Structures are given as C-alpha cells and as structure tokens.
Amino acid sequence: MTATPTAPSTRLRNGDALEEIVRPQEGLISRRIFTDPEVFELELERIFGKGWFFIGHDSEIPEPGDLVTRPCGIDPVVLIRDDEGVVHAFLNSCRHRGMRIARTDRDNATFLKCPYHGWSYKNNGELLNAACENHYGEGELVKEELGLIPVAQLGSYHGLWFGTWNEHAPPLDEWLGDMRWYMDIIFGRTGGLEIMGPPQIWEVDTAWKFATDNFTDNFHVFSSHHSLVELGMLPNNPDFAAYGHMIVPGNGHILHFVQGEPGNDDYRGLGLSHDLRAKFDEFLTPEQKSIADDHGYSAGTIWPNFHWLQLISAGDMEAHEEAFLNLRMETPITPTRTRMWSWLAVDKDATPEYRKKVYETYVRTFGPSGIFDQDDMENWEDCTRANIGPAARRYTLHHKMGLKRATATDWPGPGVAYPDSYGEMTQRSWYAQWLTSMTGGNGNGRGA
Ligand code: FES
Ligand SMILES: [Fe+2]
DSSP: OOOOOOOOOOOOSSSHHHHHHEEEGTEEEEEGGGHHHHHHHHHHHHTTTTEEEEEEEEGSOOOTEEEEEEETTTTEEEEEOOOSEEEEEEEEEEEETOOOSSSEEEEEESEEETTEEEEEEEESSSSEETTTTGEEEEETGGGGGGOOOOOEEEEEEETTTEEOOOOEEEOHHHHHHTTHHHHHHHTTSOOOOOEEEEEEEEEEEOHHHHHHHHOOOTTTTHHTTTHHHHTTTTOOOOOTOSSEEEEEETEEEEEEEESSTOTTTTTOOGGOOOOHHTTTHHHOHHHHHHHHHHEEEEEEEEEETTEEEEEEEOOOOOOOTTEEEEEEEEEEEEEEEEEEEOOOOOOOOOOOOHHHHHHHHHHHHHTTTTTHHHHHHHHHHHHHTSSSTTTTSEEEEOOTTTTOOOOOOOOOSSSSSESSSSSHHHHHHHHHHHHHHHHTTOOOOOOO
C-alpha cells in the first residue's frame, strides 16, 4: 500500500494554527510570524524549499564560462554559461565534502576546481577529475554520478533567470501567469535591459517579511522619507503617490503603477527619456503602452522576495527623465537577520549620458548608501525589535486599509486592479499567498 501524502500540519507547537494567527481576509497578521524561530523553520521548508526564486540576469553572464554566485531560495548556487552557451544553475557545493566550488561573486571559468581536495568540474557541471583517483578501488568513484547538483527547474523571462528546488513546482511561465503581462511593460518596454555593474549586497537586522511588506507600501513615503519633502525632492502633498493603481495578478505576485498628481505630466512614460519612450510602440501592445504612457513609477513583487522599483528621479524634481529601474531581493539568514540584494538595470539602448545620470541617481537614493534605504532600514529594524517580545507577539498587526475598496472597472490589464495606490490590498494578497504556501498549497494569492 502506498502512503497518501498529507497536507503539512498548520499547528505550531503551542497549539496555534497558522490560519488563526494570519487572517489576510480580515487584515490581521500576527506579529509572531516575523520573529518566531519555529515559523522561520517552516518558511525555509515550505516557501524557500518550494518556490521559484530569482538568481540573475542574462546580461550578467554574457560569455561562455561567465558565472555569478547567488542564492536560489537560501541555498547557494552558481549561475553559469557553459562552453556551448547553455545556462545552468548548480548547487554551489562540491559533491565530495560540500565545499563551495565557486568562490567569488563573479568569474569566468572553463572548469571549477574545489579548493579542498581538488575535484574539478566542467562548466556544464560534469565531474572531470577527482584527487588521487588511483587510490579509489573498482566502483568507488563513478564520475558520471557525481556531477554538480542542478536546481530542479530553471527558467527565464525577459532575461531574468529563476530557479526552484521543487521538481513539482508549476513551470515558470505558468507560475508567473498574468504577471508576465506586467513584466513585459517593465522589462520588455524598449526591447531589452541589462544590469549595470555588480549588485550591492548588505545585511540588515530585520525579519525578511518587513522588507518585503515595504515594497508594496506607498503611503509610508510622505512620513518615513519626509526629509526629502523638506529638501524639495518629493512633492509636498501627502497624497502625491496615491494617484494610480494597485494590481493583484495572482500567485502572490503584486504591483502598482503611480501617476502622480493630476495635471503633473512629469509622471508619465515610466519617467524614461523621450527617445526610449518612442520604442513603446514597437515592443508593447496598445493596452500595455497606455499603462506605460500614463504612469511615472511602478513597484512590483514576484512572489515571494524579488522586486522591481521603476522610479522617477527623486534627486532632482526638475529632472524626471532620469528614471531608473532597481531590482531587489531579500534572503533570510535568521528570523531577524536578512541579506539584501540591489541591482541597477538600464534599457540596452540608453545613451552613455543617460546611463551616467541614472547610475548617480540610483546610488544616492537606493542601496545601502541611498537616502531611501537609510530611512527604510531603520523602520524594518525597529519593527523587528519591537515585535519580538512576549507581550508584543500576542497581538496582531493592522493591514486593513482598503478592505472594502472597489475594484477598477476600466483597467486595461489582467488581474484584479484597484483605482488607488494607497491601500493594503496587495499586502493582504501577499500574506494570503504566504498562508497558502505555509499550509500546503500553491494557491492564487487573490484571497484579499
Ligand atoms: S570537498 Fe571538494 S574535493 Fe573534497
Ligand atoms: Fe521607503
């Protein structure tokens, strides 16, 4: 008799069920899930062991042998282009004792040699040589069985490579679903993007979910980043980022587009230069183009931890043609410590002058030295510290804004759209997917 797989237990050791302490439909989220080691262990297995995760972009490994070392979920991988041009993602761990075989953030290699005992692997993952092979007896070393361990599935969309350790995960295209339509607007608008330089990587004493929660949060800007308002670098209107749409395409993916105040034409064309905007006609459908034309900035999350920020320059209110595209990712280290990743992407056809401007704008606004991230990190760390105690963890956090918000009837894109970009509709959808993933299903994350 074969055993029937059973859904994972949703009860924590003290008897609380996850469904009782996380209630996205009501906008109530337990503080406990941000700091509890038991919840964190379940997340590693049920979210980071099962989902699709961003690893890197095509433009980071253009030539045969190019590689970058990154996490897939939280496990270390090497994303490498082999001599035939085929891209692979392997567990960055030797088959002998598990030593990391790719030791630098990026490199170019025909083969990878393990520093411990010298096993070496071709850039397509095959084991080439083992140390002291003459000392192995018959059948003790079967090289064909000892190649590098690939991710269970690897896929790409618009040059973004994603991997999963779950052989039963739906194919990437299916999992991205309607989110692809919106990714076309951000990543395909002018025919292709490339990453500028290496990512910035740093660590923050925060629960990873606070950083994720913040990426779909528009109404913190006027308060948290008020120094920018005082300096004249953001509009002096608490509602300035409310004019737009929040969208829930499903599977936990979420995004928004913001228009800026009525009558302000700077918040148009995704903030791109006019020569780049002219390409929208070629690469976007009329519906996609109308969204790109009408909005200035956008933020999106591909479930669970990969984000984009398409932003107009906040460094100079007169220079709105210096929009930049920031890619972000959080990988948890412990329940309360998180590694942050931040890349700058630019349209392939952008001029050298434009690239220089967007690079400077990005560096002064996002990343560990950026004025926005400096403000945000203080919030994430403080939320983490103030939610860890035995009193705090008995209470819920409040995610009710827009619980009764009507959906937009004239939005040209797929998914559920709301005609306002202040609200917690998207956060509730993200937590709905969290709950679905933690209780054993794929879900569609549209439950909020
Ligand atoms: S751990 Fe890699 S050769 Fe021994
Ligand atoms: Fe912020």
